[in-house]
Amino acid sequence: MKPTNVFTAMKLKYLLPLIVIGLAVTRTPATTVIPPTFEQLVQQAELIFQGTVTASRSVWEGEGGDRHIETYVTFQVEDNVKGQAGASYTIRMLGGTVGDETMEVTDTPKFQVGDRDILFVEHNNDQFVPLVGISHGRFHVQRDEQTGRDVVTNGDGEPVRDLTQLGRDEKAATAADVTEAISPDDLKAAIHKQLGDSADHPAN
Numbered sequence: 177m178k179p180t181n182v183f184t185a186m187k188l189k190y191l192l193p194l195i196v197i198g199l200a201v202t203r204t205p206a207t208t209v210i211p212p213t214f215e216q217l218v219q220q221a222e223l224i225f226q227g228t229v230t231a232s233r234s235v236w237e238g239e240g241g242d243r244h245i246e247t248y249v250t251f252q253v254e255d256n257v258k259g260q261a262g263a264s265y266t267i268r269m270l271g272g273t274v275g276d277e278t279m280e281v282t283d284t285p286k287f288q289v290g291d292r293d294i295l296f297v298e299h300n301n302d303q304f305v306p307l308v309g310i311s312h313g314r315f316h317v318q319r320d321e322q323t324g325r326d327v328v329t330n331g332d333g334e335p336v337r338d339l340t341q342l343g344r345d346e347k348a349a350t351a352a353d354v355t356e357a358i359s360p361d362d363l364k365a366a367i368h369k370q371l372g373d374s375a376d377h378p379a380n
Contacts (some may be wrong), residue, residue: 201239209283211341212309218370220308221296224258225265226317227251229291234272245279247272249287255363257294257367262330270304285314285331292317294328294363317360327357339366341365 184232212220231250234357238244250266284305287293296313300306311331320327328336334350335357336342341349351357 188223191346209310209312211312211343211346214339214366215312215370216343217296217308218258219374220298221313222259222299223256223261223265223297224295224367225251225261226255226257226294226295226364227253227261227265227290229287229289229293230264232287232289234274236274244270245272245274245277246270250293251293255364257364258371261297265297267295267306268301269306283310285311292326293359315363320354320357323355326360327354328360329357329364336363339363 181262218224228251229249229296230252232247234245234247237245237246246347247269249264249269250264251261253261269281269284271279271284273279281304285307291371294315296308297306297330298308305311314331315336316329316331316333317326318329330336330350335352335354336349337351337356338349339357339358
């Protein structure tokens with residue numbers, strides 16, 4: 177039986193011709209992704225967890241016309257917010273670098289060992305980036321050197337200030353001053369509240 181084409185198997189509503197393979201990385205126009213609202217992020221995610229990247233490896237997969245690079249990013253899970261990711265969880269993303277060859281999918285989040293993140297995961301192993309809204313499903317946790325507190329930034333590295341404005345007014349959702357950013361605990365508390373509200377008022 178002929179193997180299913182890897183690109184057909186992934187969610188075609190997300191997968192567009194954004195891939196370049198070569199010795200030098202060439203960027204192609206990014207996919208236009210409608211930023212999800214906070215409610216959509218929470219509802220669509222199958223798993224939400226806070227964790228730290230412990231490993232990232234890229235490998236060649238497939239044969240012939242299906243030959244491609246995939247990257248496996250492993251997290252040490254510190255807090256399961258929605259669902260159970262276990263103590264360790266690995267996401268699979270299309271693209272990466274093996275040796276001197278790079279396959280780049282624009283707008284794909286880049287993870288490094290030591291990164292601390294809160295992820296909104298959906299369709300892992302089936303979707304070319306298994307995060308709700310691609311980069312919108314990743315919130316980075318970083319230390320504010322001035323105050324010493326942990327703060328949350330979005331996929332573009334901008335401090336997140338107002339979750340209610342996500343997907344509505346991205347400028348209002350972020351802050352120019354990192355001291356105005358919410359903390360990871362603020363984000364997780366809002367997720368729990370949203371999950372509670374959804375349970376109390378299920379969609380018809």
